[in-house]
Amino acid sequence: MPRRAKWIILKTGLGPRRSKMGLDSAYRKAIEEMQGINPYVVAAKSGANFEEGKFTIPFFHRSFLVHHPEIKLEEVGSDAPPPLFIQVLLLHYLLHADGTPISGMWIAYRHLPGAFLFERRFTSWALDPLVKAFGNDAQGLRQAALALGGSPMSRTGDAAFRFLALPKIPLGCILYLGDEEVPSSINMLFDAAAPHYLPTEDLSYLGIYLSQALGGSLESKSR
Numbered sequence: 001m002p003r004r005a006k007w008i009i010l011k012t013g014l015g016p017r018r019s020k021m022g023l024d025s026a027y028r029k030a031i032e033e034m035q036g037i038n039p040y041v042v043a044a045k046s047g048a049n050f051e052e053g054k055f056t057i058p059f060f061h062r063s064f065l066v067h068h069p070e071i072k073l074e075e076v077g078s079d080a081p082p083p084l085f086i087q088v089l090l091l092h093y094l095l096h097a098d099g100t101p102i103s104g105m106w107i108a109y110r111h112l113p114g115a116f117l118f119e120r121r122f123t124s125w126a127l128d129p130l131v132k133a134f135g136n137d138a139q140g141l142r143q144a145a146l147a148l149g150g151s152p153m154s155r156t157g158d159a160a161f162r163f164l165a166l167p168k169i170p171l172g173c174i175l176y177l178g179d180e181e182v183p184s185s186i187n188m189l190f191d192a193a194a195p196h197y198l199p200t201e202d203l204s205y206l207g208i209y210l211s212q213a214l215g216g217s218l219e220s221k222s223r
Contacts, residue, residue: 023084030091031071039068046097047167057090060165061149064090092202093166100196106172106189112200126207127186133215135184141175144214165206168197
């Protein structure tokens with residue numbers, strides 16, 4: 001698949017192997033489950049704010065509102081409806097959050113529960129496009145990361161940034177520049193507590209979103 005297609009696939013609300021029908025089904029199920037929650041308990045566990053009948057959830061550099069009990073999602077500052085995959089991620093986050101503290105321990109995607117089912121997709125759709133875009137451009141990654149609200153990490157590597165994907169789910173992105181013998185590589189890291197907030201498949205979509213957002217930042221700067 002051409003690189004450009006990888007950058008734009010999530011703008012349609014669809015991801016690799018996730019059909020529109022699958023998203024619709026996941027969305028309907030999440031809506032049903034949201035009817036039975038105590039919003040104040042969920043807010044306390046998820047780190048989201050709940051006031052005047054709506055949750056406010058930061059999502060990377062954006063912010064979304066989830067109305068309750070009549071479930072409706074909207075992006076702060078935008079009249080356009082949020083892409084369906086983002087709506088599903090946000091609802092799943094509220095439903096799965098159990099209040100476990102952020103551990104401060106970083107792990108690779110492959111170490112998440114059941115990651116072997118989704119690791120190939122995660123590598124192909126999250127990591128590989130970033131290597132193609134930034135494998136020889138550490139400064140470009142720094143600029144793109146800062147534009148998305150990333151903060152520098154104290155990690156080995158030629159560029160390393162931390163992003164707060166959701167209130168209790170930080171993500172790390174680290175570039176290792178290659179040389180004549182070793183190719184460049186990029187890794188994404190998840191806090192060890194992340195499975196307490198989203199299923200492993202959904203965590204792969206967080207990584208894919210970050211990859212697309214960083215790549216989109218690069219493309220917007222090159223126009």
